[in-house]
Amino acid sequence: MEIDFGFILAQAFSPFNLALALTGVVLGTVIGALPGLSATMAIAVLVPFTFTMDPASGLIMLGAIYTGAIYGGAYAAILVNTPGTPSAIATTFDGYPMAKSGNGDLAMTLATLASVTGGVVGAVLLMTLAPVLAQVALAFHSSEYFWLAILGLTLVASLSSGNVLKGLIGASFGLVLSMIGVAVIGGDTRYTFGSSVLLGGIDIVSALIGLYCIPVLIDMVARPDRHLEPAPLGRGIRFFEALGHCARNAFNLARSSIIGTLVGILPGAGGSIASLVSYSEARRASRHPERFGKGEPGGLLATESANNATVGGGFIPTLVLGIPGTPPDAVILGALLVQGIRIGPELFTQQSGIVYVFMFGLLIATLMMLPVGLLIGRYAYRFIVNTPKALLVPLIAYMTVVGSYAIHANPHDVAIMVIMGVVGWLLGLAGYGPSPIVLGLVLGQIAEQGFMRAYLIGRAQDNFGGQLLFDRPISWGIVALILITLCVPIIRQLRAGARKPKEARP
């Protein structure tokens, strides 16, 4: 089909569509910033409004909300140490320490720049290489998902340096949590203790809110000092300083954006793996790996560019194959179906007009995130810093309850959130961080299902080893990455130990 780019550009840049993109980005950013309110939910609520628009405009609005919501997740992660979605888990690693030490303004600006970069890379790859890249989604079988999840879990070891044992114990606890409920494969009921409430398992988002947010709230109340160090007045948003960091991290940004796009293409993976893998790659490649986790701009840039790149990446299988790359993509496909548009492979080939208008719209929406994000981010930061704790704590506590209730309109999720919060706080006192637990919970399900399917297929064909690893070249690559991730810190430690034996950690 001949593609008329003049017409497409005129459509994408029509004032109505531009206004929709702007509205979508603003709405998405605000929704994403509130823990518990997810991109999926925001899109589902707004779907009926798009039925009155023509399909391309509706898609632009939904895409803008989606990309804005993923970006907005960084706000809560940086300012309150609470990832609103699993994709923002790794953003807390360096974002919150930066905010705590008075660099919250810089962190917000960095997150905005990184998100725009990642989003643009994802959108450009979507526009140029989508049909080729869509094949990646098909090349990944169950065994690859298993190894990918194991790769994510090995990050536990590398993320909890000096405290590997505690990290592993936390991750094991997370793995046990991930087993609660009815198993997708096999259908057996596990660890529900006869309660039908636990059949659905522990909801990841309510666990996230509880494990990260409740300890922060308790600390705010328990400690007399300020929750965040305020930035000196009149310092602005430190835009040029942030640009400098980006320039120094140009390679890091590019690598993280590409990792994010590729992982986004995989329907079973998701933003959490994308940002974790790019974070660990950034740390491994850095000359100062010891600074990661203490407020290193490079870490923040890696995670935020990766998770926004998953938006464009996720649309690749969605538009090319009719297979939703992420849960929000599934909602968008459903909306198209209701509008009477044939989704699936035909969408890309026969409706390319709509698809291209949408892709340009997504790109424009991503670029709009820059001014919108810098503006909203500045006020969000000031608000959190300047609001007295006596007001902030009840406000955030209220949001945690609303957010965890809103996931499934279910009071049980609130109870789980509170329980996980108290458990997380107690574990925190003993030196166990929330991230290994959440990683275990998120990745445990992916790992288990991948392994079980590889096992079932291998058993049926009497070739379990081949199915799991030996006949799967992509798995070789992932296993190699796992080995590198595991060995590099050990080698580094040995070298450092050989040089300065007295400074080696106990």
Place this chain on the structure above:
Amino acid sequence: MVFRKVSLWAAAAAFTFLSGAAMAFPDKPVNYIIPFNPGGESDVSARLQQPFFKKVTGQDVIIQYQAGAGGAQAWSVLNDQPGDGHTIMGTNLPHIVLQPLIQDPGYETDDLTNVYMFHFTPDALIVRADSEFETVQQVIDAAKEAPGQLLAGGSATNSANHIANQLFANETGAELTYIPFTGTGASVPALLGGEVNVLWGYTTIAAGQGDEVRMLAVAQEERHPLFPDVPTFKELGIDMVGGAYRGIAVPKSTPEDIRKELSDIIGKINADPEFIERMEAAGFAMLDVPYEEMDAFMAERKKTYGEIAKQLEAAQ
């Protein structure tokens, strides 16, 4: 305040009058709870009903999602909702029969008061477009040659797809190893990527995937209008008619006359040619089981699923 209320009522009354429906019910927007995440077949079919509900009753439908535990989370609290007919919930078969049979999901099948079953997605045996299998018989032959070696993907354990695989084995003697995925979204790439040989899916998958896949047979009484060239299992001598059924249930406390009226409303929507056209274009198959016929329908389904559930449990 009083005035505002009165004028609202007046407006509502005028609207009901204008729309030609002189019924007292529904007199305000109806909450339609979908026990799954948005984007799935339950959501899409509810969204397709939405404008027609307004057309028939003059009232809006508000679609809400309460996903969790394969629908069980919502179904277990349905009877706690107000029973004035303004809260309705999507129900799915075989889920609401199999879940209470296999585990304790917090409800019994008979706790759910279904008022209408309005469509189903027929089971379909699907292969890749470049697959060696052109007919169902070739699949049966290959499976008999090497029992258990052929891999059939589907969504989750104890699902409609899992049942279809077992029914197929019972009917033909062809044993395929069933590989459960997390929903149809994950099973389709497994078929396209060659991880499984065949896929137990629905007509909706074939409708979406177009030329990329080939549907070998559908489990309907008659051929699906969207796929006039694809035979039914019955034509091939395999007694398989069924799939995933979707209906609407109300809380137990809902009075008999409102159950009946809701059933009539859904029936009217189901009879709208425009609605039928849209549903069939998306791959759905229409079904009309009104409130009066529900008991007989459910009894028949419970019997079928009960036998299969025993086999599935024994196979583990």
